[in-house]
């Protein structure tokens with residue numbers, strides 16, 4: 001189709017005349033070409049995309065970005081706000097872990113930024129609201145370390161059953177204490193899993209392989225794996241198991257969900273494990289039950305308050321409790337998990353850059369897209385305020401073109417429209433058509449950012 005088209009005058013603040021949106025030579029090449037309104041005012045090829053990776057992000061991510069042809073700067077440390085403001089100016093993608101804080105001030109300085117990769121579980125370190133207002137997609141990796149947590153918990157079940165923590169402490173003090181009283185095999189014992197999600201369900205399979213009988217409680221009705229049995233209430237689960245382990249998220253319902261009543265509902269001599277969130281299990285009644293012998297042991301990886309950095313400074317009523325394994329929130333901390341996180345976040349960001357796909361973004365409407373196979377197709381990515389009338393105005397613009405695919409989603413105040421438009425070279429120069437499309441859409445009311453990808 002040869003679209004009816006009148007060239008729009010290039011608006012200098014959006015697109016400089018001397019730097020066309022897509023040069024003719026690139027137009028029908030497979031090169032991915034991106035243009036955005038906010039800051040990146042000219043066409044860029046992959047080799048012009050700048051990535052700043054902080055906090056020693058795994059090399060799997062580095063390889064993914066380099067494989068796309070991006071320019072990558074890889075730093076091992078975190079940066080202060082002032083350093084970030086200086087560094088982030090011309091960066092299109094920033095990758096960080098938990099130490100770097102992306103504040104509103106930093107985001108205001110980030111003129112070209114399109115995506116933020118949190119190469120970790122949490123995203124508290126990023127001002128997600130301001131990022132969404134600027135249509136900056138923030139990605140994380142909530143489930144890459146599920147296996148690591150499940151394996152640690154499996155080890156802890158065996159360690160608790162054999163009092164291995166206490167024997168290890170004694171040996172390091174030069175004390176030989178060979179005992180078998182109250183030491184058990186895990187085979188045939190009952191394991192209760194609270195929260196049968198990514199970690200809980202994985203643990204279920206591993207524990208059954210050791211010969212344990214698995215019971216689980218979840219607020220959702222979930223398909224049991226293997227021979228695991230769902231139970232209707234937490235109280236019922238607590239009353240039947242030898243070991244209970246918590247794998248729930250932090251929500252108002254799970255906050256302090258385990259207190260005196262729940263701990264005393266466990267059978268005498270049973271074990272409690274928490275590697276989920278520190279607020280789930282109340283520490284004082286747990287310490288009491290360990291000291292008075294109601295519980296046979298506990299393994300705790302997460303705490304209501306945790307030291308901000310490595311070194312001395314950990315305090316807890318659990319220190320010195322019998323058969324109590326304390327670990328410093330390392331459930332998900334393995335090389336494999338870091339590598340998986342690098343792959344997951346790296347791939348999500350490159351798909352966002354090259355296809356506009358936002359699957360996995362925590363602050364963005366979720367749209368999963370396949371690349372268009374037609375070399376003359378251009379993908380329009382339009383982020384806008386979620387208000388009535390915007391779709392009507394963009395469809396007025398697109399109605400002159402052959403639209404192959406169009407989809408839109410919203411999340412809170414942010415809406416995201418993706419359209420694949422066929423631009424066949426004809427009388428009109430393809431660059432001018434793209435330029436016209438870009439400027440017309442960019443100028444629509446309530447728009448936040450416009451990107452064209454080819």
Ligand SMILES: NC(=O)c1ccc[n+]([C@@H]2O[C@H](COP(=O)([O-])OP(=O)(O)OC[C@H]3O[C@@H](n4cnc5c(N)ncnc54)[C@H](O)[C@@H]3O)[C@@H](O)[C@H]2O)c1
Nearest residue numbers: 195196197198199218219220247248249253275276331332
């Ligand atoms: N220790 C670590 O290093 C580490 C690492 C990764 C994850 N985690 C934590 O582990 C927890 C579980 O992670 P996941 O990836 O399995 O999460 P998930 O979202 O896959 O599963 C959580 C499950 O808990 C269920 N649930 C929610 N509220 C519940 C309630 N009140 N009672 C019973 N079930 C409830 C949900 O329905 C879901 O099935 C999270 O809190 C996560 O932050 C800790």
